[in-house]
Amino acid sequence: MAEVRAATDDDVAAIVDICTRAYDATYRGLLPAAYLSRMLAEFYSPERVSKDIAPAPPNWLGHQVVSVNGRVLGVAAGGLTEPGIGELHVIYLDPDSRGRGLGTLLLDRITSQVRELGATELWVAAVEGNALALPFYEARGFTVQGRRRAYGSTDAEDAWSLRLRRPLPATSPRS
Secondary structure: EEEEEEHHHHHHHHHHHOOOOOOHHHHEEEEEHHHHHHHHHOOOOOHHHHOOOOOOOOOOOEEEEEEEEEEEEHHHHHHEEEEEEEEEEEEEEOOHHHHOHHHHHHHHHHHHHHHHOOOOOEEEEEEEEOOHHHHHHHHOOOOEEEEEEEEEOOOOOOOOEEEEEEEOOOOOOOO
């Protein structure tokens, strides 16, 4: 049985491991190696995850994890970018655990949390060409709203993200 809960300091190593492996598996060959290394170092070091694991109200909800039989298999994080606007900042699963509904459980958790904070829409960025994320989000009601340079990329790296949005009715069906 899967359990979704707020991450604790005891989950830092698992979060770093999952994010590092999933990020590499998702983007190797899609994004430049230098960009991958820089983003992994910036966001998925034990120090950074430890700093960001807890909520920082009102806008950062902290990390949420999904576990099965006590083993953390996925992580998500989000919050508000402005009043009424939610953002899913990250969602990664252990690469061997995809296709089991765990990503949907994490998305449901973030959706519920931002809705409780008054969000009426949820946004996410997905790297252009990400064959895992884009179908996942589109199947859950997100639509592409635009394109922008991927966070932290340079002109030489030419990495782009699509911005996707979905409305959040007051109560909604399963994500």
